[in-house]
Amino acid sequence: MASTLDPGAPAAQGNLKARLRRAERLRKLKAVGLVAPLALFLVIVFVLPIGSMLLNSVDNGSLRQVMPATAASLQEWDGEGLPEAATFAAFAEELRDSRRGGGLGSVGRRLNYEDSGFRGLLMRTLMGLPRESDDWRATLIDIDPAWGEGVTWRRIQAAAPPRTDRYLLASVDLERGADGEIQRVDADSRLYQAVFQRTLVIAGGVTLICLALGFPLAYLLATLPARTSNLLMILVLLPFWTSLLVRTAAWIILLQSNGLANQSLMALGLVESPLQLVFNRIGVFFAMVHILLPFMVLPLYSVMKGISPSYQRAAVSLGAHPFAAFWQVYVPQTVSGVAAGTILVFIMALGYYITPALVGGPADQMVSYYVAYYTNTTNNWGMAAALGSILLAVTLLLYLVYHRLVNRKQMIGS
Incomplete structure (x- = not known):
């Protein structure tokens, strides 16, 4: 109070x-x-x-940055016949000015994606371009008859918008036809759907092999005495102390025709002639499994180490068969480790470049090889980004599906 x-x-x-x-x-x-x-x-x-x-992956600003007046004029053109005379005049003036600052190179590179001869056409036109003209349409056509064809200007028009879906469509073997509708590219030009399928198959196969080898190894490490387990764990971690390039090169030496693997097989009488174990899919699996196996073992080991062995012993004491006790009591408790290990290995395998490039053959190159090719060789950043974006989307989609399946299994098990 x-x-x-x-x-x-x-x-x-x-x-x-x-x-x-x-x-x-x-x-x-x-x-x-x-x-x-x-x-x-x-x-x-x-x-x-x-x-x-x-x-x-959707950027299309090269032409707009170097030739803004031409790009704006072509976006208003309906695509019939030839553009207006003002478009020819703006193009001629901006083509002459594009020599400064490297603009001509970026425009030529972008237009070459539409037609492989466009860079040469621009260079010929620039060399024959007069300082002044009363009729730029006639002047350009006199320099090269291609400027009198509507298809030439429609290809430039395709590069005029600031954004484009060209690269994303091309990364899955699609394109826009003359009517603007999405269609599949010619059969001879289809490549990337097979590349994505090959990437998923290799990554999935490596993941399954790592799971098949890593699960019993992790179980052994988790159940052995601490002293022995620590020694074996050092052997599991040993590959981390060696360069990825060195490990890959070592597999080439081991698997080549006169390498240790073939010599051992021939000495044991299992084969009469050397097997082709490198520069093919077999070599890719060997090298990638060896590199990624620790990433499967470590998550499994961390989960298995926390599982009490008394649960399995209790199931056996109640009359369950040892394998049934292991499968129905022990394995469900390792689902989180299996999920973490498989997701980690699968995602890392999807982006591998050095190992398939060195150990695999032409039919074993994954998406990362083509991303590196477009980045380092052709400087086609749009195509490289589109392939990377599709790979990212596929990875996220598969992760969501896998996450839902794991959660459903856990709900059913509980």
Whole structure:
């Protein structure tokens, strides 16, 4: 009763609430300060590169940057006949100015994606371009008759919009026809659907082999005495201490015609002549499984180490067969480790480049090979980004499907 009659009580309560709010605000600021470096790292290392890749897959700004007037004029053209005389004049003036700053190279490279002879056409036109003309349409046609064909200008028109779906469609063997409808490319030009299928098959096969080899190995490591288990774990981690390139080169030496593998098989009388074990799919599986197996073993081992052996022994003591006890009691508890290991190995296998490029043959190259080709050889960043975006979308889709299946199995098991 005395506290309610005290005139200073409301002020004290207000001060207490203010101090609590300040303490809560300070706690939140400290939490944000602790998380901010990691969030900034994720933004710089993951979000920005992925966002840049997604933008590059639809970017079409080369022509607009170098020839803005031509691009704007062609976007208003209906595609019938030839463009207006003003378009010819703007194109001639901007073509002459494009020699400065390397603009002509970027335009020629972009238009070459529409027609492989466009760079040469631009160079011939630039060399024969006069300083002035009363009729730029006639002048350009005199330099090269291709400027009098509507198809030439329609190809330039295709490069005029700031965004395009050309690269994304091409990465799955599709294109837009003359009527603007999406259609499949010619049978002789179809490549990337088979490449994506091959990538998924190789990544899936490597994942299954790693699971088949890694599960019993992880179980052995988790059930052996600590001293023996630690020694074997060092052997499992040993590949991490060797360069990826060195390990890949070692497999080439082991699997070649006169390598240790073939010599051993011939010495045992299992084969009469050397087998082709390298520069094909067999060599790719050998090398990739060896490199990725530890990434399967470690998640499985971390989960199995926390499973008490008393559950399995209790099931056996109640009359269950040892295998039934293992399959129905022990294995369901390892689902999280299996999920983590398979997802980790599968995602890493999808993006492998060096190992298939060195150990595999032409029919064993994965999507990453073509991404590197378009990035380093042809400088076609749009196509490289489109292939990377499709691979990212496929990975996320498969992960969501797998995650749902694992959750459903866990719900059924519980």
